[in-house]
Amino acid sequence: MDNDLSMISKIANPIMIVDASGSIIEINDKAQYLLKIMNINVSLTITDIDPTFNREHIEANRHIHKQINFPLVQEVDIFKLMYRDKPCYLYLFEENIYLxxxxxxxxxxxxxxxxxxxxxxxxxxxxxxxxxxxxxxxxxxxxxxxxxxxxxxxxxxxxxxxxxxxxxxxxxxxxxxxxxxxxxxxxxxxxxxxxxxxxxxxxxxxxxxxxxxxxxxxxxxxISRLVELEIKLDEMEKFKQDYYDQCEELAYYRNLNKIVYSSKKMGNILKLAYKVAKTDSSVFITGETGVGKEEVSKYIHANSKRKDKPFIAINCASIPSELMESELFGYEAGAFTGARNSGKKGLFEEACGGTVFLDEIGELPPQMQSKLLRVIQEGSFLRVGSNSRIELDVRYICATNLTNEDLTNNNKFRQDLYHRLNVIPIHIPPLRERKDDIMPLIFHFLQFFNDKYDRKIRILKDEIKALVEYNWAGNIRQLKNFIERLVILTENEIVTREEIEANMALNIDNHETNELQFNEIMPLKDVFHNVEQILIKKAIDELGSITAAAKALEIDPSTIHRKIKRGEIEK
Missing domain, CATH: 3.30.450.20 (PAS domain)
Structure with a gap:
């Protein structure tokens, strides 16, 4: 049996051998460790570990499997065996990793x-x-x-x-x-x-x-330290975002000062605008639509002592006449049906201390022209529905595309208001009269829209020359829209002459839109084909000949003949 004992001592399972009286006579190391972690004295009898110990029951079955709790629940197999010529019982406990x-x-x-x-x-x-x-x-x-x-x-x-x-x-x-x-x-x-x-x-x-x-x-x-680091990371992210926001804001205001130009005419205008900016004198800017009147007004504000105060741009043509007074001067609670219970500040009050830019002032209704004149003269105004005057400290900059003939016509524009506002007149010539500005504007818009649409479009020298020579009736706004179309629609990285001609064709009626609209997504080459076909056919139908159509589209007649011959455009 000594050999048997030596063998069981090597078994990974806890093992105990008890005699007929229940005394523990042999125990291996694993069983001793099990009793140790259970805080049980090894000198105890098996009944202290297995209170249900029953010798007769074991004798009758020779093998029993059950659970005992001492106090940890353990699975145990009990076998009858002969040890040193005496009947004994072997307790074989389950093997657990924690033992x-x-x-x-x-x-x-x-x-x-x-x-x-x-x-x-x-x-x-x-x-x-x-x-x-x-x-x-x-x-x-x-x-x-x-x-x-x-x-x-x-x-x-x-x-x-x-x-x-x-x-x-x-x-x-x-x-x-x-x-x-x-x-x-x-x-x-x-x-x-x-x-x-x-x-x-x-x-x-x-x-x-x-x-x-x-x-x-x-x-x-x-994870306390990890959470702490995450909180600090979130704080750093917020700080970084605030920093980026401030940089973007600074870049925005910096770009207000950055007017792209190269011509001597525009340089002289900006010199005058910079000089005027140091005063509070009213400025009256004239010029065709799209020449950059609002950009010049922002330039004046950004270089004035009011640069840290509001710049409020008001498009006089976009406000319905019946809402004009309440929008400009605000209203008191209950001033009219639908008025807010708290009343509302007007745009003039919002601009207090800063600059009011009255764009398209020629579209101001006659009644509002009279009220504006009184506000300028008295330096104060009344909210709609109020008897309390509000003091007004603003600098006026006005802009219009009306001609001098219209501005000096009292039936179209009050002359006393015109002379009150026209302290410093600035006239911005159209783009066709300052062609030196076209090339830098092209490069500026090209870079802007390449960044916006993640493209790398380039325009070669000959194509740029054609754009410089083009008569931009819509001025800078038209040029900007045109470059955006090129960046969106150009199939490869280098703009071809045909692509320029196709996009030029969109300006046949000199109607500009702020964006292109399509009913469905299609390949760019199909867009070019459809635009060319529609506009060339439209020009031929309306003008009666290929020569007249080519002239209106500002392309060579041979271009149309070549496309017809190749079947790209139906006769």
Whole structure:
């Protein structure tokens, strides 16, 4: 039997041999360790471990499998055998990983807390880090050996009872994990007296061969430092975003000053505008639609002492006449049906201290021209429905595309208002009279729309020359729209002459729109083909000949003949 004893001592399972009276006569190392972690004296009899020990029952069955609780629930097989010529009984306990001292040493070296709980909610195993987290040690130092050994007394106890007994803060997810058979994770927050800490708890079910949850492995990770870093990262992101926003705002205001030009005429205009900006004198800007009147007005404001105050642009042509007075001067509560209960500030009041830019002032109704004149003369105004005057401190800049003949016609524009506003007249010539500005404008808009649409479109020298020579009836606005179309519609990186001609054809009636609209998505080459076909046919039908159509489209007649011959355009 000595050989048998030597053999069983090497078995990984805890093994005990008891005699007929129930005394433990042999025990291997694993069984001794099991009793140690259960805080059970090895000198006790088997009845202290297995209260239901029944020799006759074992004799009758020779092999019994059951569960015993001492106090940890254990699966055990009991066999009858002869040992030293006497009938004895071998207790073969199930092998569990937490009974391996090497395993305990490994998990104790891990910084994350580890707790193993069986399906009955009993604590089977834990490491030092988990005890530190459960006790919420204020200084977060390593758990002392004495404290750790005292914690071992909890093995076999129900975790819920331990939590209540020791006032541990924990989330015993085991019942839910056993029920759902799924891994669960939760965060808990606690205040250890010095700071708020956060633990991430994860419970992983371990299934047996019958897919039943045998035990649950809980891991604990202190993510307090990680959360702190995330908060700091969020703060840095907000700071960075604020910085970017400020940079964009600065870039915006800087670009207000940046007017693209090369011609001497525009240079002289900006010199005058810069000189005028240092005063509060009213400025009256004239010029065709699209020449850049609003940009010059912004240039004046940005270089004035009012640059940190509001710049309020008012398009007199876009406000309905019946709303004009309330929009400009505001109204009191209940001034008219539909008025806000709190009243409303007018645009003039919003501009106080800054600049009022009256665009298309020639479209101002006669009645409003009279009221505006009075406001300018008195330096104050009344809200609609109010008797209290509001003092007004603004600088006036006006713009119009009316001709001098219209402006000096009292039936179209009040002459007293005109002379009150026309202190410093500035006339901006059309683009066709300052062709030196066209090339830098082309490059400026090309870069802008390449960046906007993530393209790399280039225009070669000969094509640029053709654009410079073109009669831009819509001035800068028309040129800007044209370059945007080129960037959107050009098939390759280099713009061809045919693509320029096709886009030029869109200006046949000199009607500009702010954007192109299509009923469906199609390849760019099909867009060019459709535009060419429609506009060339339209020009031939309306003008009666290929020569006349080519002249209106500003292309060579041979271009149309060539496209007809190739079948690109139907006769």
């Amino acid at each position: 391996d001292e090497a395993f305990i040493n490994v998990i104790d070296s891990i910084d994350d807390g580890i707790i193993i709980i069986n399906s009955n909610g009993q604590l089977e195993c834990f490491n030092a880090a988990s005890l530190r987290n459960l006790t919420m040690n204020e200084k977060k130092t390593e758990v002392k050996a004495k404290e750790y050994e005292q914690g071992k007394s909890g093995i076999g106890r129900n975790l819920h009872d331990l939590l209540q007994e020791h006032h541990w803060r924990y989330d015993p997810m085991t019942p839910e994990i056993v029920r759902r058979k799924k891994t669960l994770s939760r965060n808990i927050k606690y205040d250890n007296g010095n700071a708020v800490s956060i633990l991430t708890l994860t419970g992983i079910p371990m299934l047996d061969k019958d897919s039943k949850v045998k035990r649950v492995v809980h891991t604990q990770r202190d």
